[in-house]
Amino acid sequence: MECEVVMTDGIPDPNGQKINGQDRPKKNQKRKRATSLAPEALGATTEEREARIELLSKELEGLFEYYKEVMEKKVVDLEMVAAKGANAVVAALMEERDLPLSKLVEEIYGEAKAMGVCGEGLLTVAAVKSTVLFVGQRMMYGVPNADADVLEDESDSCLWCWETRDLKLMPQGVRGVLNIRRTCRKRIHERITAVSGRVAFFAAIAL
Structure with missing residues (x-):
């Protein structure tokens, strides 16, 4: 399986250029700082600001729909x-x-038990928790939220995703994918961060 992405003004396009070991995406252009939007935003009417917020x-x-579309495909x-x-x-x-x-x-405990991995006490609930924290990390790919509980937050807007720290634990055939x-x-995530930041900026100007 390959994930196809083209950066159009920083937006991933599932129908565009493939990313693989030989064809990597070009580096994103540096985004303008939010302060550069100030003169334009301050000069805009309320209707114009609301229209931009709606568009963003x-x-x-x-972006959220595209993320979910990508994540539906298990590899x-x-x-x-x-x-x-047990670790693998x-x-x-x-x-x-x-x-x-x-x-x-x-x-994980229930699924591992069904696979027969928990036989003879080899994998307990406590052991599963310890292993998850040892081999994995929970990443946020949605709207940044510094106050969110990294381990227990369930906010849809955060787009949480557990990832294995060392891909060598994964089957060799899927590491590249x-x-x-x-x-x-x-x-x-980069684009979500940029767009959500602009939404917050225009919303703050409107207050």
Whole structure:
């Protein structure tokens, strides 16, 4: 599987250029600082500012939809890691999930038990939690929120995603694809951050 992305003014396009080991995306142009928008924003009418906020909000909706579209495609085959040890199994069951830690641990334990990995007490709920925190990290790809609880927040706007710290725990055949998907998420996050920042800026000017 390949994730196809083209940066058009920083916006990922699923129908555009492929990203792979030989054809990497060009570096984004440096974005103008929010302060550069001040003269233009201050000179705009209320209707113009509201129109821009609406346009930017629609772009955000499109970015969220694209992110969810990408995340619907799962690439890790659990049968490929069933015999590779507890860490590999937990990593595979954790990869690209969006659940808070407590719910994630419960689901992974149940799924690992169904796979027979928990036999003879080899993998307990406490062990699953410890392994998740050891091999994984929860990344935020949505609207930045410094006050969010990284491990337990469930806000849809944050677009949480668990990722394995070391892709060597993943089957070799999917490591490249997972790297591409992470690149896609980072591109989307960059644009979401920029657009949401502009929305907040125009909204603040309107007050």
